[in-house]
Amino acid sequence: MRISIRIDSAAGQAQLRQWGGEFREKVRRAVAQAMASEAADLKQDVRSHVAGQMAVVKKSFLKGFTARALDKDPKRLPALYVGSRIPWSGMHERGGRIAGRMLIPLNGRVGRKRFKAQVAELMRGGNAYFIKNAKGNIVLMAENLKDYDRPLAGFKRRYRKAEGIKRLKRGADIPIAVLVPKVVLKKRLDVERMVAGRIPRLSAAIERQIGTLD
Known part of the structure; x- marks a missing residue:
């Protein structure tokens, strides 16, 4: 600007x-x-x-x-x-619109480079998958597995805080990000x-x- x-x-x-x-x-x-x-x-x-x-x-x-x-x-x-x-x-x-399919982190902010690296690590290990929720949104999920504690640490912490959950069980599904076709900035x-x-x-x-x- x-x-x-x-x-x-x-x-x-x-x-x-x-x-x-x-x-x-x-x-x-x-x-x-x-x-x-x-x-x-x-x-x-x-x-x-x-x-x-x-x-x-x-x-x-x-x-x-x-x-x-x-x-x-x-x-x-x-x-x-x-x-x-x-x-x-x-x-x-x-204000304006950013077009193109984008993954937006859920439950808090994550640095762009860090987020990209974390998602890439989950994808490589096969511990990342998309679902369509009740609202019709495409959400990237991951399982709470011990081998992925490091890349999932921040996501788990923010998810627990947002949902008021004290502890997540092993194997629980964790929402990581939502896939959107565009972002509109006011x-x-x-x-x-x-x-x-x-x-x-x-x-x-x-x-x-x-x-x-x-």
């Missing part, structure tokens, strides 16, 4: 070209300084917004959201960048609205900074 706010209207660019070289550079630096100052607060506000709207498990997801001033082109006024280095985070900003974030709401404050900060120039 990427949101870029540029305070660089045609009139502003024309004024920038009219200013003398030395003063123009001072203005550019002043704009960059004001943006950098506002970006620090905006970054924290965006992360707080994401944390409040989503059940964040890994802190790295929150840290992926950032805000910073872009100031590499000396011929242009700086821009304020707000976005995330996690490509699919934009799905939570807009809009959960509104980072773009938050950034747009900060433009007046950013504009005022830029004006104050430019006003300090000689």
Whole structure:
């Protein structure tokens, strides 16, 4: 996800070209300084917004959201960048649908790589099979066998907690995941609205900074 706010209207660019070289550079630096100052607060506000709207498990997801001033082109006024280095985070900003048959872990979250490895181990050993439940859903199951205690540990723990079961008998069936044809994600974030709401404050900060120039 990427949101870029540029305070660089045609009139502003024309004024920038009219200013003398030395003063123009001072203005550019002043704009960059004001943006950098506002970006620090905006970054924290965006992360707080994401944390409040989503059940964040890994802190790295929150840290992926950032805000910073872009100031590499000396011929242009700086821009304020707000976005995330996690490509699919934009799905939570807009909502959308992911098509294709997918296995979704039941009774809690599991890391993608770990889940894939656990399912592969169960499949190789023949201790994984699909059933259709009463609701018509295709569910991946496994038996509670001693040889598979390691790959099943997390699934058993989450299943017991969800169902209120203290202990599972050997040979009991354990639901692992559900097979779905698509996943629909609802809009959960509104980072773009938050950034747009900060433009007046950013504009005022830029004006104050430019006003300090000689």
